[in-house]
Amino acid sequence: MKRKVRAAQLSTLTQQILLMGKSGTGKTSMRSFIFSSYRSEDTKRLGSTIEVEHSHVRFPGNLVLNLWDCGGQKSYMDSYMNAQRNQVFSAVGALIYVVDVVSTEDENDDTHEWESDLRYFRDCVSALNTHSPDAEVFCLLHKMDLIEPSRRKELYMSRVQDLRKKIREVLKEHASSPNARDSMHLHCYATSIWDATLYKAWSNIVHTIVPEVQRFETHLASLADMCSATEIVLFEKATFLMMSRFSRLQRETQNEDMDNHDTYTVKMQDKNDTEKVLLAGLTGSLVTDSSPATKKGVTLSDDRFERISELVKHFKISCLESQYQVQALELRTSTFMAYMDALTSSTYILVIVSDPRIQMSAVKSNVELCRQQLDRTPPSPQP
Numbered sequence: 250m251k252r253k254v255r256a257a258q259l260s261t262l263t264q265q266i267l268l269m270g271k272s273g274t275g276k277t278s279m280r281s282f283i284f285s286s287y288r289s290e291d292t293k294r295l296g297s298t299i300e301v302e303h304s305h306v307r308f309p310g311n312l313v314l315n316l317w318d319c320g321g322q323k324s325y326m327d328s329y330m331n332a333q334r335n336q337v338f339s340a341v342g343a344l345i346y347v348v349d350v351v352s353t354e355d356e357n358d359d360t361h362e363w364e365s366d367l368r369y370f371r372d373c374v375s376a377l378n379t380h381s382p383d384a385e386v387f388c389l390l391h392k393m394d395l396i397e398p399s400r401r402k403e404l405y406m407s408r409v410q411d412l413r414k415k416i417r418e419v420l421k422e423h424a425s426s427p428n429a430r431d432s433m434h435l436h437c438y439a440t441s442i443w444d445a446t447l448y449k450a451w452s453n454i455v456h457t458i459v460p461e462v463q464r465f466e467t468h469l470a471s472l473a474d475m476c477s478a479t480e481i482v483l484f485e486k487a488t489f490l491m492m493s494r495f496s497r498l499q500r501e502t503q504n505e506d507m508d509n510h511d512t513y514t515v516k517m518q519d520k521n522d523t524e525k526v527l528l529a530g531l532t533g534s535l536v537t538d539s540s541p542a543t544k545k546g547v548t549l550s551d552d553r554f555e556r557i558s559e560l561v562k563h564f565k566i567s568c569l570e571s572q573y574q575v576q577a578l579e580l581r582t583s584t585f586m587a588y589m590d591a592l593t594s595s596t597y598i599l600v601i602v603s604d605p606r607i608q609m610s611a612v613k614s615n616v617e618l619c620r621q622q623l624d625r626t627p628p629s630p631q632p
């Protein structure tokens with residue numbers, strides 16, 4: 250039974266997150282992969298979810314994500330939209346709607362999968378508009394690995410266009426209601442459990458819904474100055490999702506990627522979906538080199554932080570299997586050094602330094618200083 254939490258009354262902020270979409274789209278797979286140390290191949294053994302599976306994940310700043318993994322079989326979906334509508338869609342912080350992008354191409358099929366997916370999506374957004382108007386809406390166009398690389402961009406753009414159209418319809422439908430809004434945010438991502446794109450999408454989701462991230466960002470920037478660091482990355486401890494980063498390289502493109510969610514705003518009267526907006530969630534690793542989504546002249550991979558995240562996560566799992574616990578990592582090569590350690594009770598920090606004059610001991614001392622400062626700074630007041 251759902252507990253309606255008035256966040257402001259609690260010292261712990263609970264964000265309810267709905268993970269929805271048709272059966273077999275990959276919801277439980279991604280939940281298990283991100284939050285329960287499953288490897289991609291382990292997800293092949295998962296059975297269909299019966300009704301709703303609840304799980305709680307603790308994040309920095311006393312934030313608890315209350316994740317509802319909603320089984321996607323038709324009878325369940327119909328029940329969420331009708332009999333359970335109030336219960337499911339009230340006090341929601343974010344909806345993550347997952348689409349099996351392969352099924353959307355199934356045009357010969359009588360059931361017209363994409364049409365019915367769009368109907369469910371529209372229904373979900375409409376229910377949120379009534380019961381949780383401030384909820385963020387994310388849509389993952391998932392299983393992109395099964396689409397031929399040359400077709401991914403076109404397919405992705407066309408599906409995002411359809412989704413944005415549905416949001417406009419909902420905005421118009423609710424236009425005469427007392428709390429009508431004229432715009433909504435929609436965050437779309439092309440994802441696959443077989444590469445770093447799923448991590449990237451979830452890192453962005455966490456970055457959007459975890460209020461504490463801004464507090465860390467100020468500290469990361471001053472730590473980077475103190476250690477002459479080239480890059481600093483902050484990971485959530487349990488999932489190793491990237492929560493924040495500082496980089497002296499490609500600063501402009503990264504800030505655009507991570508922070509500017511206004512580019513996703515869907516307005517009621519919008520006519521044109523510009524290519525730039527539609528491609529925002531299609532990362533370089535999913536498209537071929539000729540695509541405009543791949544930034545020219547850049548040698549560093551756009552997905553490097555997510556790849557590090559995945560590597561460290563797998564390393565930790567392997568260590569656990571051999572009865573070892575990872576405390577910290579130090580790495581020195583001829584061109585850079587890297588130091589990774591716990592920063593707070595719920596985060597890990599990775600510092601990359603490419604200046605050969607900087608000593609590892611200096612980096613460690615500065616990380617310790619940053620840790621003490623963070624301990625002294627009280628968490629920001631919850632909304």
Ligand SMILES: Nc1nc2c(ncn2[C@@H]2O[C@H](COP(=O)(O)OP(=O)(O)OP(=O)(O)O)[C@@H](O)[C@H]2O)c(=O)[nH]1
Pocket residue numbers: 270271272273274275276277278279289292293294295296297298299319320321322391392393394395440441442443
């Ligand atoms: N090719 C490919 N297969 C995937 C991907 N993600 C998940 N799968 C597979 O999709 C299948 C179904 O995944 P589930 O996570 O059980 O699907 P679900 O959305 O939870 O389904 P219900 O619980 O019935 O709603 C599993 O065999 C996964 O291994 C992906 O990115 N690519």
Ligand SMILES: [Mg+2]
Pocket residue numbers: 276277278296297298318320321
């Ligand atoms: Mg499931």
